[in-house]
Amino acid sequence: MQIRQLSVNYLPEQDRILLRVNTATSEEMRLWLTRRLMAGLWPLLNRLTNQQLLQREAAGSSLDPADDDLKKMLTDYRKDQLLREADFQTPYEDKPAAFPLGSEPLLVTDVDVTPQSDGGLRLHFHERRQAQEQRNFRIQMEPRLVQGLMHLVEQSLQRAQWAEPFGTSLGEDDASLGDAPASGKPRYLN
Secondary structure, rough: EEEEEEEEEEEEEOEEEEEEEOOOOOEEEEEEEOHHHHHHHHHHHHHHHHHHHHHHHHHOOOOOOHHHHHHHHHHHHHHHHHHHHOOOOOOOOOOEHHHHHHHHEOOOOOOEEEOOOOEEEEEEEEEEOOOOOEEEEEEEEEEEHHHHHHHHHHHHHHOOOHHHHHHHOOOOOOOOOOOOOOOOOOOOOO
């Protein structure tokens, strides 16, 4: 399956992110990504994509002895380079010919992520509800497409206001869950 376009949007009324994948044959797969799923998936995707970029950068030599600032600088540079090649200007084509998974989005319950030797990733999305209703979808993405997806997901996480908790566990100034937040505003854990 050749991917033509990706769309990632936060839908506040659902409190979910809708990922739509449009193929070269005008098929569309729709997937719901929940906050709970993204809390585990987002750090994993970031770690794997950074490792993949560093492996490509090293070209056979090891960057393990390099300091973290150098590694971050290299990965940021490569991400920017890949994003410059991406097309974020073309509107998403919203006229699919077919929905192989059905018109209702697949509610993703877990994702298997496999790094590829070319620097890309294979993502296998699963919806595990009842035995007779299990649906899944597998996608293989080359590095440029992976970075495009990461960019779109990051924008959606920011719109959803989910991004900050994924970067840190608790704020350093929050010593315990029982303390009142410094801002005076209520804090909700769920």
